[in-house]
Amino acid sequence: MQDTHSGSVESQSLHKHSVAALTIGAIGVVFGDIGTSPLYAFREALHHSAPLGGIQDTAIFGVLSLALWSLILVVTVKYIIFLMRADNDGEGGVLAQLALAGRGMGGRKGAVLALGAAGAALFYGDAILTPALSVLSAVEGVKTIPNIGDNISQKTIIGITLLIMLGLFAIQFRGTAMVSKLFGPICVIWFVTIGALGVMHIASYPAILGALSPHHAVSFLSNNGMIGLIVLGSVFLTVTGAEALTADMGHFGRLPIRLGWFLLVFPALSLNYFGQGAFAMVALEQAQAAGIALETRDWFFLMSPEALRIPMIILTGLATIIASQAVITGAYSLTQQAIQLGLLPRMKIVQTSAGSAGQIYIPAINWMLLFGVCVLVLEFGNSSAMASAYGIAVTGTMVVTTCLAFVVVHKLWHWSLGKSLLVITPFLAIDLIFFGANILRVFEGGWVPLALGAFICLLIWIWVRGKRLIDLKENDGAMTLTELGRSLSKSAITRVAGTAVYMTANPEGVPGTILHNMKHYRVLHERNIVLTVRTASVPYVPQDERATYEKIDANFTRVTLRYGFMDTPDVPADLAFAIPKNDTPLHAIMTSYFVGRNMLQASKDEGLPFWQDIILIFLQRNAYNPAEFFNIPSNQIVAIGAQVVV
Structure with a gap:
């Protein structure tokens, strides 16, 4: 009994240690984006509250009340309490929601697929805006250093920001496994520090705690009309990063x-x-006593004592780099999911950690993000101008997530329509109000993420439509494997030793690669496996559940491999695992993989519109080599194709 009790205590201690470690890790990765919002959110909201007559006490209390209740309603209630329940085998994020919604609908219907594509596209806007805005805001903090800040030009600020960005993106190929161990402790120090700074200034104006009453928020909005809506758009900056709470669920867990x-x-x-x-209220009283109007200031950095200003700027820089790293990693994960779900062409995906499948690096995405970040920093020039563009991408993604959540609770969880509307409608209403408030700032820079999102949506739409058209043409009038097997029994085609693996999207029909092989080389291997790779609507598929094996006849065997949308395919290993013990095992030296490599031809008379043909052909030609994507050795791959008019 004593030994059992000791083991139980040890198990509980290990569990507590694991949860504690995961919690610290989550603080470093999940909350990096939302944790750096105090740098600019309160400043921007107060700035827009006083276009003419200076900042007033009603604006300070109103903005603060709006910020606090945004954190409560949007982050705490919607994401932490509700949406974290809508996970896909532990995974979250907009594409995990898409997979769940598709399962509930019995397939990815047009509207659901469009929502998922829109959410994914808008996330890329967030992925270039977060590093640009947060790091630029941190570097601008040097202007608050006494006797130094006044001598630093904005061009110097931009130069330092670009150097940090270049360094951050340049080291991505090395992975973040080692440095990420520091993320959690640094962010814990960050949150403790910013909380302590807040307490220090609350003591100088305790009445500020009254801003927790929602009547300040309601009164400010009702009394300020259009200005109130513009301020609401800036207040939304307090909850940017909320999407990361669900997107990174698979890495850390809900608890x-x-x-x-x-x-x-x-x-x-x-x-x-x-x-x-509180700091702003004290400044307002001082300004009123001096008979001058109070203008907006860099409240966050000015809160810290002058003696601690430089260490605070350094800590802020580290926090914003961590926030940027988190969103960059999120862009890699989202791209991997999109490729597996067939929304984007194959890209080179590099595993940067032998022990963690989630540690990946995608070169094409990395350099596109860097280009976008540099363009934003140079184009906007300062964080205040860039903040106008930030909210639209995030609010758009939130609207999409809420709509997909409605499909999940109604179709997959089988809630009644009334109950589903009762729960989802308040969340959607809040999201739409924030989205509407940010739309007012389209011409101030909000068009940037919208334009980027629209462009990526267009690429996804063309790719999905194009691939469906190609599949239809390839499978039009194709015979079945059984029919081909019967015809082979009546012919004297030459058979060669070894195994041929024919990869195809349609496991029922005869792959074009088999027909081309027989037509041009007039041979067939002794053993022929028709292999289809599918993406399941779950993040991971265990290896022992990954394959189905079916012997068609003496000529053909049909194998289907299923991967989750977060899995990294390894076709040779999984195919070898799928062969039954009573069958001949695969020998790499005697196995050839045949893949279709069609040459697409644009046409003005059929298929897609001609301009879409051009884009589809470009995407097809630049798609990553299937051999490397599926981890097939290059000396075992044979590419055969035909010309397809699109």
């Missing part, structure tokens, strides 16, 4: 993320915003 939010992140953010509000 550690919730613990990190309730025990540290939410209290620290709230205290810091209270502190900024």
Whole structure:
């Protein structure tokens, strides 16, 4: 009995240690984006609250109340409490929601697929805006250093920001496994520090705690008309990064993320915003006593004592780099999911950690993100101008996530229509109000993420339509494997030793590669496997559940491999595992993989519109080599194709 009790205590201790480690890790990765929002959110909202007559006390209390209740309703209630329940075998994010919604609908219907594509496209806008805005805001903090800041030009600020960005993206190929161990502790220090700064200033104006009452938010919006809506768009900056809470669920789990939010992140953010509000109220009283109007300031950095200003700027820089790293990694993961789900062409995916499948690097995405970040920094020039563009991408993604959540709860969870509407409608209403408030700032820079999202949506739409058209043409009038087997019994075609694996999207019909092989080389291998690779609507598929094996006749065997949308395919290993023990095992030296490599031809008379043909052909030609994508050795691959008019 004593030994059993000892083992139980040890198990509980290990579990607690694991949860604690995961919670610290989640604080470093999941909350990096939302954790750096105090740098600019309160400043921008107050700035827009006083276009003419200076900042007033009603604006300070109103903005602060709106910020706090945004954190409560959007982040805590919607994401932490509700949407974290809508996970796909532990995975979250907009494409995981798409997979869930598709399962509930019995397939990815047009509207659901369009929503998922739109959400994914808008995420890329977030992925270039977060590094640009957060790092630029941190570097701009040097302007608040006494006796130094006034001598630093904005061009110098931009130069330093671009150097940091170049360094950050240049080291991505090395992976983040080692440095990510520092993310959690650094972010814990960050949240404790910003919370402590808030407490220090709350003590100088305790009445600021009254801003927790929602009547300040309601009164400010009702009394300020269009200005109130513009301010609401800036207040939304307080909740940017909320999507990461569900997107990174698969890495850390629901419990550690919730613990990190309730025990540290939410209290620290709230205290810091209270502190900024108290600091602004003290500044307002001083301005009124001097008979001048109060203009917006860099409240976050000015809160810290002058003696600690430089260490605070360094800590802020580290926090924003961590926030940028988190969203860059998120872009890699989203791209991998999109490729597996067939929304984007294959790209080179590099595993950067032998022990973690989630640690990946996608060169094409990395350099496109760097290009986008540099263009934004140079084009906008300062963080205030860039903040106008930020909210639209995030609010758009949130609207998509909420709509997909409705499909999940109604179709997959089988909630009644009334119950589904009762729960989802308030969330959607909040999202649409924020989206509408940000749409007002389209011409101030909000068009940038919209244009980027529209472009990526267009690429996804053309790719999906084009691939469907190609599949239809390839399978039109194709005979079945059984029919081909019967015809082979009546012919004297030459058979060669070894195994041929024919990869095809249609496991029922005869792959074109078999017909081309027989037509041009007039041979057939002794053993022929027709292999189809499918993507399941779950993130991961265990190896023992990955394959189905079916012997058609003496000539052909049909194998289907199923991968989750977060899995990394390894076709040779999984195919070898799928062969039954009573069958002849695969020998690499005697196995050839035949893949279709069609030459696409644009046409003005059939298929897609001609301009879409051009884009589809470009995407097809630049798609990553299937041999490397499926981890097939290059000396075992044979590419055969035909000309297809699209």
